[in-house]
Amino acid sequence: MRQLLGKEIRLALHPTNLIFLSLSALLLVPDYPYYVVFFYTTLGLFFVCLTGRENHDIEYGLMLPVQKRSLVRGRVAFSVLIELAQLLLAVPFAILRGAISPAPNAVGIEANVAFFGFSLLLMGLYNLAFFPRYYRNPSRVGRAYLWGSVVFSLVMIVLELLTHVQPFFRDRLDTPDPLYLGAKLAVLGLGAAAYLLLTWIAYRVSARRFETLDL
């Protein structure tokens, strides 16, 4: 795994991954749909796969002494690394946002603990939507991303709408920390569990599809 991650970081990493990581700072914007930060994460991962196609990344990987499914494992692990880095980088900005601008976010959910739980859910859903389609036919990476981004966007819109119309979301989850911290921590825990489960399923399905794919 160390070698596969090294390959991803030294060869596959796209410059936009680092630029988009810095967009965790968007949590400082007073009124903003904060989930968009993680939409940029998925966009950066799409660029990795897109430039991978142009750079013949899979052909390079096939020359190495690894199984085909290991190439999938490396790419999914790299994606998890980027996604979690985005999330961890966002934490200090969320804390800073609360400290310097306590006014509520008029656009969407507050940058609070529940927000991170839902973000994990969103990224897990994206992984499940994108990777199995991508590894069904890596040359059609655009279609896979279209599907992944549609799923991400729709769920994101639903989550944001809930903070406006659904009482539990509006009155408990869409509040500054540490209000209702118990409920928010539960969302974070469930989001983390969903992320792990969805990403694991995404890997298993992708690896099976890629293993049987004639390249």
Next chain:
Amino acid sequence: MEVLSVQGLCKRYATFALSEVGFAVRQGEIMGFIGRNGAGKTTTLKSLLNIVHPDAGVIRFFGLSFAEHEMEIKRRIGFVSGGMDQYMRKRLSTITSVTRSFYPSWDDDAYRGYLRRFALDERKTPNQLSAGMRIKYSLSLALSHRAELLILDEPTSGLDPVSRDELLDIFLALAREGVSILFSTHITGDLDRCADGITYIREGRIFSSEPLETFVGKYRALALTEDQLTDRVRDMAIGLKPAKHGYTAVALAGDAQALGLPSNKADLETIMVHVEKEGQA
């Protein structure tokens, strides 16, 4: 000792099929894998490494089943498909560093030696290298993990004659060192110069797999005039076709002798062109 043996390899697509493909490569042998475009060369080579999944067949490297010893086998072989066109904007040093990490047997002294031998500058990127230099870089990577068998798909395509000649010299030197080479090409002149054996695939089936001299020794090249085109000649000639002055064909050596016409030693290209022509008739 056989470093690669293939038996009964089959793969069926909607419009094309590999049927009962079989051949072997011995240690230190250069095996040319020839066939016209679309004959099944690349599909066969990819099937060897499970990049394409065969429907049937037994493939053994170094006497080992690929399915059961994939990692060990992949560490002992080098596979180069086409030119080195991966990560064209990354420095060679970066690509090497990543590649090296996958091979416990990596020999850095050997790698440095190949860089010097091929005059490769690690600070360059593949897109700053000529096609020939990129192939040499690919070979450096393969040989630095002490590959015992090189599987090369069209390594000389797109190279100028001088670069091709250099590459063939390298192949001959490697074979003398005990490295086996299986390389596909439709530039048959390259094989006349360096191959020990020929495996010729036509429409997904092995037409011939034997020592080069045996294969070319079976045929004679005929240059015929209109007056020489009797029915008997037409029957025995393979791939009879018009040429600038008269007609050309090949014939089995015994037939050519029986016809009593002047004939010449046939080279691979002449044989392949006329055999393929005959197949179209």
